[in-house]
Amino acid sequence: MSVTSEAERGRITSADRPRAGWRRNISAKIAAIPMIATTLVVFVGGTIWTVVYSFTDSKLLPRLRWVGLDQYDRLWSNSRWLVSIENLLFYGVMSLIFTVVMGFILAVLMDQKIRYEDTFRTIMLYPFALSFIVTGLVWQWILNPDFGVQGIVRSWGWESFTFDPLHSPETVLYGLLIAGLWQGTGFVMCLMLAGLRGIDEDIWKAARVDGIPTWKTYVVVIIPMMRAVFVTTLVIVASGIIRLYDLVVAMTSGGPGGNASQVPAMYVYDYMFQAQNLGQGFAASTMMLLSVLIVLIPWAYLEFGGKKHG
Amino acid sequence: MKLTRLTAVLCASVAMPAMATELEVTHWWTSGGEAAAVAELAKAFDASGDKWVDGAIAGGGGTARPIMISRITGGDPMGATQFNHGQQALELVEAGLMLDLTDVAEANNWKEIVFPPSLLDACTVDGRIYCAPVNIHSPEWLWLSNKVYEDIGIPVPTNWDEFVASAPQVREAGKIPLALGDQPWQSNLAFGAMQIAVAGLDAWKAVNVDKNMDVAAGPEYAKVFAAAASARELAKGSNVQDWNQATNLVITDQAAGQIMGDWAQGEFQVAQEVAGTDYTCLPGLGLNEYISTGGDAFYFPKVDDPEKEAAQKRLAALLVTPEVQVAFNLKKGSLPIRGDVDLAAANDCMKKGLEILAGGNIVPSGDMVWSADVQKQAEDLMVEFWKSDMAPEEAHTKWVEILKSGL
Structure with missing residues (x-):
């Protein structure tokens, strides 16, 4: 990318x-x-x-025998694919909102000329250095009811404490979200911090002279000035969400209850390799490409095409 | 998975520069019993003067097969590789990537000795033989904990219907009637076992062998889906992931039964349980004592080196010999692919399997009659069905659609 x-x-x-x-x-x-x-x-x-x-009926090996839109028909009538899309939409929207909001707030806190800023920044960014597989395995253990948070709190004496998001279809996506946020927020914070550092000191002085409260300066002056940073962040986070795969594999392998945390990339892998149906897998990955393009094209337009106006 | 791929690459690089009679063999047998069984094959091959280079790939067939296939299609073939015999490697054979073993088969008279003959048929494409079968595994078994029923004070069920009837009492005693793990293939396996048991052999053959879609949509199969829907209720409460964890629920008497393949008896053996007194096994769920003859076979990708090819053929011949068959299958807990070997050391459940085999009450496995694509779709459907409240009629309709996509 x-x-x-x-x-x-x-x-x-x-x-x-x-x-x-x-x-x-x-x-x-x-x-x-x-x-x-x-x-x-x-x-x-x-x-x-x-x-x-993706327009052929390729099975284990690719071959050019055209079947038109058959693979896409089958894809969009497959309930597992539809559930995957729903799951991804939910995860995507939540993850986008929370990483950006939390990343920005952390960056603002970091920008208050605090002591040991480097240390804090390193700590916040560390999770990003871990792969999703490692993140997923770590959080699978933390969220495990017997060994993780629930077990520890219970061992302190709160016997009825229940915290087991990964084993219920209703809450499993929140469990994934916790791990995803832990991994990604630090990176967004760094992007935001870079944007905040790019704001001219004079603007702050002018705002202070005019007596505008700090929070209002952020909302009405700074954030609009950081438009480019926000757009870039959104694109990076969004394209990361669309190819979400390894985190799910490591934490839930698509379960519990069958399809509760299935995502499109898992469908692609399963049909390309386990079902030995390349055509179907290609159709699904073409749909994923399409959604990446939907995110990317407006961004490219804003970044490059919009220069004359901005 | 990256790690296993790396291991495979390392093994390959180790195998390359050495003598031509070294063969790298890839497989997904990694549990304790399985590894012991593979060691028997390696020992026999090494003793015959060649060298077995082990290329185990962890994570089960679903993880291992894509790696094997991409190595073969990517021009980095191994000496030999495991597949389940059937359609998994069919396209590789058709693309001319597999070694023709017909001369080995003829020299060693495989046509006469391999029993049941359907195993060799599954290795045959256009009259040529491309794989060496090594064992038979059947998934249609119901495993029961005797102690659960003793505690309640009722006799151990002798078939699926009695098992379902006894379920409310099991529930009352605070136990799970049917243990079922969360892995997708387990739901599919349970349904497959019920197909033969509930629909009966004629209907099963009409659908799976003759591909008669009217029978598939008919009343016999409606009964199967109704039975699966009731089994779904019985399985509520077994929150485990892996099949052996589910088996463990039966071993520790927390669950009354489990539908699982004959490989489950390895777990009972490790737990020092005795067939007949601690646990009971019912092939064909006790209703129709038929077992399907799936299992493992070795395929030999084509290589340029004639010396290596000779070694591949030696290994193929060796895998079918009686000594290797006995040593391997006793460790593996599976049935041998020839009827003329003596398995005196086999336990009760294995003997039951051997009897059914000898009696000819066998059907081909799903891997033999349906493509991987159809099987995967059916698996997806079964996961959804077993883990939700989908109506049996709806699942039935969808299932028939899936089968039709494979015609």
């Missing part, structure tokens, strides 16, 4: 510049050729290949 956007950024800014012949920066261009080739062949080529084969 970041590779493509870097490449795009490069292409667009060089196009904006006054033309000075293709010889300009020739060594840089040569150096970029391997990366551009990789992008075109691996990312774009692989994507097109997948989309093309």
